[in-house]
Amino acid sequence: MSTVSDGAERNGAVQPEATAQDIYDAGMAVRREVLGSAHVDRANAGKDSFTEDYQDMITRIAWGGIWTRPGLSRQMRSAITLTALVAHGHWEELAMHVRAALNNGLSRDDIKEILLQSAIYCGVPSANSAFKTAQKVFADIDASEPN
Numbered sequence: 001m002s003t004v005s006d007g008a009e010r011n012g013a014v015q016p017e018a019t020a021q022d023i024y025d026a027g028m029a030v031r032r033e034v035l036g037s038a039h040v041d042r043a044n045a046g047k048d049s050f051t052e053d054y055q056d057m058i059t060r061i062a063w064g065g066i067w068t069r070p071g072l073s074r075q076m077r078s079a080i081t082l083t084a085l086v087a088h089g090h091w092e093e094l095a096m097h098v099r100a101a102l103n104n105g106l107s108r109d110d111i112k113e114i115l116l117q118s119a120i121y122c123g124v125p126s127a128n129s130a131f132k133t134a135q136k137v138f139a140d141i142d143a144s145e146p147n
Helices: 020-035 037-045 052-066 074-088 091-103 108-122 124-144
Strands: none
Touching: 020 037, 020 052, 020 091, 074 091, 074 108, 074 124, 091 108, 091 124, 108 124
8 A cells, every 4th residue: 555654545545455436435425525415416416328427537536536635635625726727717616616615624815815826827817707706606605694
């Protein structure tokens, strides 16, 4: 088994003895923790014969293969993900991952700082859209919270 210096498993769920089902199950657990069960349930309810292979792939590879690795915290993974989504202009996915970043323990101020950093390296027009997207997510969250 591959290990890092502190003895933690290097490859998360992707271990030599792991089955495809083990990796899928670990990925689904992390996916639910990060994105929320309601989002994952909607994604799974919407899958059909055309999209089911894609949903399986992202659960196994992205969530089971990458997000279970111990090398980065979930907060760091969220920061990287937000930046990549800003860089490529994936605004719907950004909104989902702004919520995920909050689930992973980032604060609104952390997200603001990530977006400010992204403005320099990804461009101001992208940051304009990113701030509007995050602002809408925060407003939606605030509107859904009981007074």
